[in-house]
Amino acid sequence: MHSLTSPFVASQLALRAERLNDVRLQPEGEFVLYWMQSTHRFEDNWALRFAVLESDRLNRPLLVHQGLDPTYEHANDRIHAFILENARELARRAASAGFAYQFALRRRRDDDRRVVDRLAARACLVVTDRFPTAGIAERTARFAARAPCRVVAVESHAIVPAAHFAKEEYAARTLRPKIMKLLDASLEPAEDRAARRALPDALWRSLDVDRLPIATLDDAAITREIARCEIDHAVPPVPREFVTSGRDAALARLRAFCDGALGDYERRRADPTDRAGSSRLSPYLHFGQISAAEVARAARDAGPAANVEKFLDELVTWRELALNFCLRNPRHRQLRALPDWVHRTMEAHKDDPREAHYSLAEFEEARTHDPLWNAAQRELRATGTIHNVVRMLWGKSVILWTKRYKHALEHLIVLNDKWALDGRDPSSYGGIQWCFGKFDRPWFDKPVWGVIRPMSIARAYDKWDAAGYIRQWEERAS
Numbered sequence: 375m376h377s378l379t380s381p382f383v384a385s386q387l388a389l390r391a392e393r394l395n396d397v398r399l400q401p402e403g404e405f406v407l408y409w410m411q412s413t414h415r416f417e418d419n420w421a422l423r424f425a426v427l428e429s430d431r432l433n434r435p436l437l438v439h440q441g442l443d444p445t446y447e448h449a450n451d452r453i454h455a456f457i458l459e460n461a462r463e464l465a466r467r468a469a470s471a472g473f474a475y476q477f478a479l480r481r482r483r484d485d486d487r488r489v490v491d492r493l494a495a496r497a498c499l500v501v502t503d504r505f506p507t508a509g510i511a512e513r514t515a516r517f518a519a520r521a522p523c524r525v526v527a528v529e530s531h532a533i534v535p536a537a538h539f540a541k542e543e544y545a546a547r548t549l550r551p552k553i554m555k556l557l558d559a560s561l562e563p564a565e566d567r568a569a570r571r572a573l574p575d576a577l578w579r580s581l582d583v584d585r586l587p588i589a590t591l592d593d594a595a596i597t598r599e600i601a602r603c604e605i606d607h608a609v610p611p612v613p614r615e616f617v618t619s620g621r622d623a624a625l626a627r628l629r630a631f632c633d634g635a636l637g638d639y640e641r642r643r644a645d646p647t648d649r650a651g652s653s654r655l656s657p658y659l660h661f662g663q664i665s666a667a668e669v670a671r672a673a674r675d676a677g678p679a680a681n682v683e684k685f686l687d688e689l690v691t692w693r694e695l696a697l698n699f700c701l702r703n704p705r706h707r708q709l710r711a712l713p714d715w716v717h718r719t720m721e722a723h724k725d726d727p728r729e730a731h732y733s734l735a736e737f738e739e740a741r742t743h744d745p746l747w748n749a750a751q752r753e754l755r756a757t758g759t760i761h762n763v764v765r766m767l768w769g770k771s772v773i774l775w776t777k778r779y780k781h782a783l784e785h786l787i788v789l790n791d792k793w794a795l796d797g798r799d800p801s802s803y804g805g806i807q808w809c810f811g812k813f814d815r816p817w818f819d820k821p822v823w824g825v826i827r828p829m830s831i832a833r834a835y836d837k838w839d840a841a842g843y844i845r846q847w848e849e850r851a852s
C-alpha cells in the first residue's frame with residue numbers, strides 16, 4: 375500500500391490534477407475546500423487525496439462540500455434519489471472516516487445558488503472533480519473563471535490516468551495495447567486517510583450554508599425533500615429490487631458478481647434474460663460511489679483469467695475509450711464527432727425510405743411496432759439501465775426508425791440521459807455514438823445503414839430467449 379506522500383501518489387496526481395485558473399493560492403484562507411461533484415466517495419478518490427495533501431501542506435483543515443441543484447439537464451426524482459441516498463450514507467460515515475462533510479440541497483431554481491462561491495471566498499484553494507459530461511466540466515470552468523482562489527480539477531474516473539492519452543483514440547484496438555501496458559502500475563493501491571487538522575466546530579458553524587441534515591433523514595423524509603424540488607417528477611426513483619444507492623450496496627453487488635457470474639462472464643453477459651450475468655455496476659461507477667480500480671482489483675483477485683480479461687476489456691478499454699472520446703472531442707454529443715466515412719454514407723442514404731417513423735414521445739412511451747424494442751425501453755424505465763446486448767439493438771433501431779440521423783442521435787441522448795441511472799456518463803455518448811459507427815469500421819452497404827454496422831432486431835429472436843425477455847418487461851408494465 376503506497377502512502378499518501380509516496381512517489382507513486384505524487385506521480386498519479388501529477389497526471390490527474392489540472393489547474394483551472396491563474397489565481398494564486400490564498401495562504402490566509404481558513405480551509406481547503408473539496409467540492410465533490412462526480413466522485414461521490416471517500417475511498418480511492420484522487421481529488422480527495424489531493425485535497426488532503428494540500429490541507430496537510432498548508433496546515434489548514436479540509437471541508438468536503440457536496441451540493442445538488444435542480445438545474446442539471448433532465449433533473450428528476452430518479453437521479454435526485456440516487457444522489458441523496460448515497461449522500462446520506464456519506465454523511466453517516468464522514469465522522470468515522472475523519473471528514474467534515476456537508477450537503478446542500480437547492481430546491482428551486484431561484485434559491486440561493488452561490489454557496490460554493492461563498493465557501494471559496496474563505497478557502498485557500500478549491501479542489502474538485504474533473505469530469506467531461508453531465509454539465510460538470512462547463513459548470514467547473516465557469517466557477518474557476520470567477521473564483522477568488524486557485525481551482526484544481528482532479529480526474530478519478532479512470533483507472534489509467536486519462537492524461538496518458540493526450541489525443542483522441544479512434545478504436546478499442548488502438549487504445550487496448552497501450553492501456554493494458556499501464557494497467558498494473560495504475561492499479562497499485564494507495565492509502566486513504568483524513569487530513570491532519572480537523573475542522574473546528576466554530577468554523578463549521580460560521581459557514582454561511584443552509585445544510586441539509588441528510589444523515590438524519592429517513593426514506594420518507596428524502597421522498598418529501600425530492601417532492602419539494604423544482605425537477606421532473608415524472609421520472610420516478612428506481613425501486614430497490616433493481617438497485618439500491620450507496621457504497622455498501624455497490625460493494626455487495628461487486629462481491630456477488632465476483633463470486634457468481636464473473637467466472638462465466640463471457641457467456642453469461644450475452645444473455646439479456648440473465649440479470650446476474652454482468653456486474654450491473656454502471657450506475658455506481660457513473661456516480662463514483664465505487665471506483666473502477668476497486669472493481670478491477672476485486673475481479674482480478676476472484677476470477678479465472680480468461681473471463682477476467684474479458685471483463686477488464688469492458689471496464690478498462692471500452693470505458694476509458696469513452697472517457698478519452700468525451701475529454702478529447704468537444705463534439706461528443708453531435709454527429710460531427712463521427713468519422714468521415716460515416717458522414718459520406720449518411721449523405722448517400724439520408725433519403726432512403728425508413729420502415730417506420732416514431733416521435734421522441736412514441737419511443738419514450740415504448741409505443742413502437744416491435745415488442746422487443748418496447749421491452750428494452752420498459753427495462754430502461756423500470757430499472758434505469760438496459761442490458762448491454764439489448765442496448766445495442768435499442769440504439770441501432772432508433773436509427774432505422776427516425777427520418778434523420780441527427781434526430782436519431784438527439785432522441786437517443788434524451789432517452790438515455792433522462793431515464794438511465796448510468797446516463798450522462800462518458801460511456802453513454804461512447805455507446806450511443808458507437809451505434810452510428812464511432813470506434814467501428816465500414817461494413818457492407820445496406821439501405822438506411824449505408825456502411826454503418828447493421829444490427830437486426832428480428833435476428834435477436836433466434837439468438838436468445840427474446841420472448842422471455844419481452845414477457846419479463848411486459849409484466850412490469852402492466
Ligand SMILES: Cc1cc2nc3c(=O)[nH]c(=O)nc-3n(C[C@H](O)[C@H](O)[C@H](O)COP(=O)(O)OP(=O)(O)OC[C@H]3O[C@@H](n4cnc5c(N)ncnc54)[C@H](O)[C@@H]3O)c2cc1C
Nearest residue numbers: 652653654655656688689692693762769796797801802805
Ligand atoms: C446505445 C448504448 C448506450 C449506452 N449507454 C451507457 C450509459 O449511459 N452508461 C454506461 O455506463 N454505459 C452505457 N453503455 C455501455 C454498456 O451498455 C453499459 O456500460 C453496460 O451495459 C453496463 O452494464 P454492467 O454494469 O452490467 O456492465 P459489465 O458488463 O459488468 O461491465 C462493467 C463496467 O464496464 C463498463 N462498460 C461495460 N461495457 C461498456 C461499453 N460497451 N462501453 C463503455 N463502458 C462499458 C461499465 O462501466 C460497466 O459497468 C451504452 C451502450 C450502448 C450500446
